[in-house]
Amino acid sequence: MATLIKGRRVVAQSTPPSPEEGEVLRLEPTDDPAAVAGRLARVARVEVHFPKFGDGRGFSIGRLLRERYGYKGELRAVGHITRDHLFFLESCGFDAFELRAGEDPHAALAAFDDFSESYQASPQRPLPLFRRRPA
């Protein structure tokens, strides 16, 4: 059973949302977020699937959902996720993470602090470092 981290906390595996909360939209790496843009306001959450440890397509999907299509709800990374992905996933707009089986979720929390800065912009730091850096 995979474990879930949400809002930087380990939470019990969530149950499927009730009908009034909306549906769960699941995107595969080959899916185009543009195709679902019109439905985003009505979904309970979006899950982006990472089928392999090294498959990075979902990172682009995450950024597109947040930055281009204005998605504000839960954005969950599912699939082959280990703590080693968390910092980058969060920087691409993900806020919920289903870890692959065998990964210790409590130890994984530390990975959000792997780096205390980043050169690039992210939801946490909307401007890239060079726009914030003292001369």
Add this chain to the structure above:
Amino acid sequence: MYVYDEIDQRLVDERVRQFRGQTERFLAGQLSEEEFRALRLRNGLYIQRYAPMLRIAIPYGLLSTRQLRKLADIARRYDRSYGHFSTRQNLQLNWPKLEQVPEILAELATVQMHAIQTSGNSFRNVTTDHFAGVARDEIVDSYVWCEIIRQWSTFHPEFSYLPRKFKIALNGGRADRAAVAVHDIGLHAVRDDRGEIGFRVLVGGGLGRTPVIGVCIREFLPWQHLLSYLEAILRVYNRYGRRDNIHKARIKILVKERGADKFRDEVEAEWAHLKDGPATLIHEEIERVAARFTRPKYEPLADIDLRTVNVPGFANWLKRNVQPHKVPGYAAVTLSLKKTGVPPGDVTSDQMDAIAGLADRYSFGELRVSHEQNLVLADVRQADLVAVWREARALGLATPNLGLLTNIISCPGGDFCALANAKSIPVAEAIQRRFDDLDYLHDIGELDLNISGCMNACGHHHVGHIGILGVDKNGEEWYQIEIGGNQGEIRPGLKAALGKVIGPSFARAEVPEVIERLIDCYLARRDSEAERFIDVVNRIGIAPFKEYVYGNADQRSARRRAEHAALA
């Protein structure tokens, strides 16, 4: 040198801590081989034929003497007291221990160095012209732009798990000394008619098993948009680059499959959203980065004429290994790492220390690594050249063969590399021995000879004027010969080009003989000494060379008889 600020340093330190943790988790069985593989590669750690190999980043090939001494020290304490400078301007250690790698990385961090993203499916070291900042044909100082790209591409959250590795090269001079056309992205600095800086953008170039010359998708990209445009290219690649087949995963395949026009349209469509966004560069940042580079404090000097210096051997070295400098009274010196009998690019720890001493005394404490696997002292006073030559010669680093046949680019090959089909180093050495007569070598003139031990082409054989590729035939090592390749427009009019195979491959022992036949053909067919090997190949095609090498059996034996007669 770009000098780190507190944030740059912190990120490197945090990376060391992260990788230490990942190594511990792997050793404790919490990470699978496959998972750890992806993580260790992006920290430069390969598992090679006999031992791990650690590839240390030398961003755009620029190195301080403090860093070089640290590399010498690390090679001594954690390895076998030598390192190998690669065609990617990096340094490779061939015998480190896996458990010690986090410790090595921590040592590197103390001198603002790392092994971040030197391997794996991520951005690699940004490479550039080894005469950046000193060349007379400079359009921009490429180091500043390379550093800006380095920072942008370091730990990029969206592009850290690309379909395949990704190499960006940037050239700041009129001549292309960075081989930009054979990189995933090649950037040529240009100025528009108002003098504004921009970049000509090439994509989809590369060597490897499917060599391709990059195509231009934008003639002039204003500098402010450099990062957002790169981001657009990378997003198209990250989303649509093939991940089903490692041999088809580079961006060149995507560009080919889509067609350059459609690929360009997709990039432009993506860029329309990103343009003028947060990644837009600002003057202040260019100035900030430029100001963090240490600059030589040149003395006001005049150029001096050294052609009259009457010391045997010096003139050849001056002609081949010394380049003009944009500041009067200075010159750029190339220390050759291509001495016969030494694997191309290899340097011992003692040599590294001695080279650091040279650079401290004669070149403001900095040096560069060239993609031709040599070291460059970029800021030497012309008045010191004789002294530098004497010292370099004593260190075995003054072989006057820059641009000549024996300045061979070679990968480590089957002696070290797990991927290789054949050895490269002994082939390089056999050729160097065959062409050990300096007068003859100078008579042959400019010629790039490159050797790769397998089709991954780390030795850039496709762009050698003569390229040698190790191939495997039923478990035996054979060598295929190409001619007509060219790494880039170093001189106007001679474009980057891929070599053509001349015919069936050869046994290792035959290779020097084949090279000699190619040279004989060239010498017989050239119009004048000014016409180089590559010019002759371009003028007459490969057929006459082929004929000269393979001929028919009768011609071959007749030639042998003639040779024996000449010897007798």
